[in-house]
Amino acid sequence: MTFNDNARVGGNTAKRRGAGVAVAGGGIAGIGAIAVLLLSLFTGQDFSSLLGGGSTIPGGSQTGTEIENCETGADANERDDCRLAAASLAIDQFWADTVQDYRPPQLTIVDGQTSTQCGTASNATGPFYCPPEEGVYVDPTFFGLLRQQFGATAGPLAQLYVLAHEYGHHVQNIIGIMDRYPNDGTGPDSNGVRTELQADCFAGAWVGAMSQQVDENGTPFLQAPTDVEIRDAIDAAQIVGDDHIQQSSGGTVNPETWTHGSSEQRQQWFVTGLEQGVSACDTFAVPGSSL
Numbered sequence: 001m002t003f004n005d006n007a008r009v010g011g012n013t014a015k016r017r018g019a020g021v022a023v024a025g026g027g028i029a030g031i032g033a034i035a036v037l038l039l040s041l042f043t044g045q046d047f048s049s050l051l052g053g054g055s056t057i058p059g060g061s062q063t064g065t066e067i068e069n070c071e072t073g074a075d076a077n078e079r080d081d082c083r084l085a086a087a088s089l090a091i092d093q094f095w096a097d098t099v100q101d102y103r104p105p106q107l108t109i110v111d112g113q114t115s116t117q118c119g120t121a122s123n124a125t126g127p128f129y130c131p132p133e134e135g136v137y138v139d140p141t142f143f144g145l146l147r148q149q150f151g152a153t154a155g156p157l158a159q160l161y162v163l164a165h166e167y168g169h170h171v172q173n174i175i176g177i178m179d180r181y182p183n184d185g186t187g188p189d190s191n192g193v194r195t196e197l198q199a200d201c202f203a204g205a206w207v208g209a210m211s212q213q214v215d216e217n218g219t220p221f222l223q224a225p226t227d228v229e230i231r232d233a234i235d236a237a238q239i240v241g242d243d244h245i246q247q248s249s250g251g252t253v254n255p256e257t258w259t260h261g262s263s264e265q266r267q268q269w270f271v272t273g274l275e276q277g278v279s280a281c282d283t284f285a286v287p288g289s290s291l
């Protein structure tokens with residue numbers, strides 16, 4: 001996954017926000033940190049309940065600053081924060097072409113940690129979407145954690161799969177899917193799992209079309225992904241499957257507690273989106289047995 005070096009990405013509206021405090025990495029390594037990370041990987045709409053409600057910090061510190069030196073595709077190829085910010089342009093364009101009256105979420109690159117209406121965002125909590133403020137939060141150092149603790153390569157396309165998954169939750173929010181299929185607990189065919197698998201499918205749909213969005217000069221932001229890069233994104237989907245997480249944290253595999261779906265399900269729905277597009281992503285129409 002490569003940005004075209006001369007693509008203009010300076011129009012992105014991503015913000016950088018945070019206290020600059022390193023909350024993970026060396027500091028809280030070990031079982032506790034892994035458990036926190038595992039619990040909150042790609043948590044999306046369930047994030048606030050996991051953290052027991054939201055907290056906001058008062059004053060103007062929530063506004064954030066622009067991502068600096070993020071003007072071209074070459075910048076996006078070089079740095080994680082600019083890559084995420086630049087990708088948001090392409091993802092927004094994809095959804096604006098797909099969903100009537102689409103409005104972009106606010107992408108925030110978390111620097112250390114920051115408060116949100118859905119709790120504290122940091123690399124230990126993983127990327128998430130906060131519905132009440134329509135915000136996507138990603139701390140890029142999270143990808144390093146994914147590499148260290150799970151052996152995932154967390155390469156560029158895997159990172160963008162994670163980002164696009166969170167944008168998938170935003171789409172679900174604004175088109176009313178979250179309201180139509182409210183949280184009904186856990187389990188392999190729960191609404192929660194269907195919601196997550198649909199976000200994986202939406203992410204795949206964008207990856208399948210990622211070379212089609214263009215900047216103001218008509219230059220595509222991104223080149224089409226290679227097979228190796230797609231493999232890497234599928235690998236990331238496998239790593240974050242509930243069964244894999246339960247196994248690697250030393251527990252038994254219990255489908256009744258699943259919130260996001262198995263490794264196989266997550267890979268399958270990513271590939272479904274990739275190969276067949278958004279229209280194939282109705283995970284709520286599929287019987288539980290073939291989900």
Ligand SMILES: [Zn+2]
Binds near residue numbers: 199
């Ligand atoms: Zn999710």
